[in-house]
Amino acid sequence: AQSVTQLDSQVPVFEEAPVELRCNYSSSVSVYLFWYVQYPNQGLQLLLKYLSGSTLVESINGFEAEFNKSQTSFHLRKPSVHISDTAEYFCAVISGGYNKLIFGAGTRLAVHP
């Protein structure tokens, strides 16, 4: 069975600083990877995904993630964060068909002024 490990439960960072949220997954023949974001008191929203093709994927709000097969990682990065990026971020992988998601434990990103 697939599994996902998010190495940091909390990441504090100052506004306009770069950030990296780490995610590792268990190895599989094929893997579909996702980052979801949860703003306070809301549901989850898809931030970006890797299905195939280019290993670098980007979101519309400046985040990017790189699929690294040899390191089984899918780290999320942003070169300059804003206060509005404060949220919980979940890495996830599809497992076992029917698009069922296996989630990591989540990383709480706190952006300070």
Add this chain to the structure above:
Amino acid sequence: NAGVTQTPKFRVLKTGQSMTLLCAQDMNHEYMYWYRQDPGMGLRLIHYSVGEGTTAKGEVPDGYNVSRLKKQNFLLGLESAAPSQTSVYFCASGPEMGSTEAFFGQGTRLTVV
């Protein structure tokens, strides 16, 4: 454009009481899911459905039952609530073809005392 709607948003139950959480989606999605979110554990799949009249167990199904009598609705039942079922419950839906994205509701915060 409602998307995925969960009812109720908050509920407090006494141990042993029963209740049903309702999830409704207006996107004509085949797949629907119930997850629970607990601190430090991310989201875990309780039950899922791949079409009207079908249901299947997920990762943590014990203590829950589900029904999908209509394509747009997915009900999660707790027959005899326990304090261990205190959690935030999220419903999600997704299409069978064309996309791997899951669309989440706003969540139901359930406390069992």
